[in-house]
Amino acid sequence: MDAEQGMPGGGPPPGRPVRFRVDVRPAWGRETVVIAPFGELDHDTVEPLGTALEKNSDAARIVVDCAGLDFCDSTGLNLLLRARARALEAGAELDLAGLRPPVDRMFEITGALRVFRVYADVREALAADAPAVHEPGRPADGAGGARPGNPE
Secondary structure, three states: OEEOOOOOOOOOOOOOOOOEEEEEEEEOOOOEEEEEEEEEEOOOOHHHHHHHHHHOOOOOEEEEEHHHEEEEOHHHHHHHHHHHHHHHHOOOEEEEEOOOOOHHHHHHHHOHHHOOOEEOOHHHHHOOOOOOOEOOOOOOOOOOOOOOOOOO
16 A cells, blocks of 8 residues: 555655555464554555554454654554554554654654553564563653664
């Protein structure tokens, strides 16, 4: 799924790179879906991620792999917070993995790290017995949530 400012769902105009895309893949043997956004998540590109989250809302667990996010503004954060609330209402889970700066920093300063379970990467998130790097309600150690190469 691709999105480009001014060209929702239609791909980028000729000569312009795609600013944002979303890949969705099931985690084999589980009722888990991994949704991986890539690029800049903002007001102009949020629609494909919202659609992917909605289409997979029947999953028991959604892991949003943020390793490919270069940027996330308040629109993207609010989308993820709303999706998490809907998942919890349905008895499901929505977790994050692979937060990188500056996305990690934005989640830290807004307090969102206190809400989400955050894992260092998708592999850790999918491991049945892997503890979250940050559990909701527990203050994050150091300056923020999970940072690849700097586990807490």
